[in-house]
Each structure stands twice: as C-alpha cells, then as structure tokens.
Amino acid sequence: MTMNSGITDAELADLIATMDQAADAYIRGDIRQYLSLFDHADDYTLMAPYGGETMPAFDRTDEQLEETSRFFASGEATFDVDQSYVSGDLAVLVGVERQHGVVGGLPDQDWSLRLTLVFRRAGSRWQIVHRHADPLVRQIPFEHCAALARGLDSGPPRE
Structure with a gap:
C-alpha cells in the first residue's frame, strides 16, 4: 500500500x-542550541541508550538542562541516515549518530549510537x-547480548 506524504x-x-x-x-553540551532546532512533543518518549524504562517526557527544567550540559562536555557528531520513511506529517529516520566526546566525566571516546527517530511536523x-x-x-x-538481557552486566542479577 502506498501512502501519500505531505513531506x-x-x-x-x-x-x-x-538532525545532523x-x-x-x-x-558538545550545547543543549539550548539543540532545543532551538526541534520541539519535543507533549507525547514525546525516549528509549535511552543505557537501557531502562521508556521515559514519557522531556524534562526542560533549568536544573535538568544544566545537568545535561555538564554531562555532555565536548565532542563532535554527524548523523548518518540509513533509511527514512514519511507518511502525512510524520517522518521516521533510522541511522547512526557517529560521534565522540567527553561524556559523563570519562575521557574523549567513541559515543556512536544507533537511532530510530520519529518526527511530526507541526506548522x-x-x-x-x-x-x-x-x-x-x-x-x-x-x-554478551544474552547476559545483558538477563541483567548480568548491570549490577546484581535480577530475581
């Protein structure tokens, strides 16, 4: 089935x-520049790269923004898109953020991430x-994947 796209x-x-x-x-920890480029929808969800529960919102408090700016201290990144999908006012980007940086107080390191992003056009x-x-x-x-799934690399084993 072919979907018509307004994009x-x-x-x-x-x-x-x-996105790049x-x-x-x-x-680079420039969270305010990041936020100037996109809006986070009221129904935004995040599945963070370090796992855990899906986060149901983006915390824009000054305290959280400052904490994020300190956590991501410096680096460089590009976004390489492997695939994109559009339908109506939705766009899905699948790719890799190829990046390195000083993250979480650790020395500069590769911090590349596989991503799936869903965007909605609003005006x-x-x-x-x-x-x-x-x-x-x-x-x-x-x-290793099986051990991660069992929680063996993230503290005490789960009961």
Missing part, C-alpha cells in the same frame, strides 16, 4: 541536515515524538 524531498533533506546539527550540539516546526538509541553500532557476541 517533500527537500523538507526531508532539511530535517536530516537539522542537533546531534553535534548535544554531544513550520518539527517535533521529536520518539527517540530510541542504543550503543550497539558494532556487533557483539550473542552470549
């Missing part, structure tokens, strides 16, 4: 270019509706 190729290219700028701003702005990120850019052995 042009040029608009999709602009969205991808803006956003990734670079975020890894002339894009809203991020969903972000799912994971650090599995490089393949890991099945046994």
Whole structure:
C-alpha cells in the first residue's frame, strides 16, 4: 500500500541536515542550541541508550538542562541516515549518530549510537515524538547480548 506524504524531498533533506546539527550540539553540551532546532512533543518518549524504562517526557527544567550540559562536555557528531520513511506529517529516520566526546566525566571516546527517530511536523516546526538509541553500532557476541538481557552486566542479577 502506498501512502501519500505531505513531506517533500527537500523538507526531508532539511530535517536530516537539522538532525545532523542537533546531534553535534548535544554531544558538545550545547543543549539550548539543540532545543532551538526541534520541539519535543507533549507525547514525546525516549528509549535511552543505557537501557531502562521508556521515559514519557522531556524534562526542560533549568536544573535538568544544566545537568545535561555538564554531562555532555565536548565532542563532535554527524548523523548518518540509513533509511527514512514519511507518511502525512510524520517522518521516521533510522541511522547512526557517529560521534565522540567527553561524556559523563570519562575521557574523549567513541559515543556512536544507533537511532530510530520519529518526527511530526507541526506548522513550520518539527517535533521529536520518539527517540530510541542504543550503543550497539558494532556487533557483539550473542552470549554478551544474552547476559545483558538477563541483567548480568548491570549490577546484581535480577530475581
């Protein structure tokens, strides 16, 4: 089934270019620049790269923004899109944020993430509706994946 899209190729290219700028701003800790590029929808969800429960909102408090700016101290990033999908006013981008930086007080390191991003166009702005990120850019052995799934690499085993 073919879906008609109201999103042009040029608009999709602009969205991808803006996401590239956003990734670079975020890894540098420039959260205010990042937030100037996109809005986070009221129904935004985040599946963070370090796992855990899905977070149902984006915390824009000054305290949280300052904490994020300190956590992501410096770095560089680009967003490489592997696939994109559009339907109506929705766009989905699948790709890799190829980045390195000083994150969480650790020395500069590769911090590349696989991403699935869902955007919704609201007037002339894009809203991020969903972000799912994971650090599995490089393949890991099945046994390691199974151990992570069992919680063996994240503290005491679960009962």
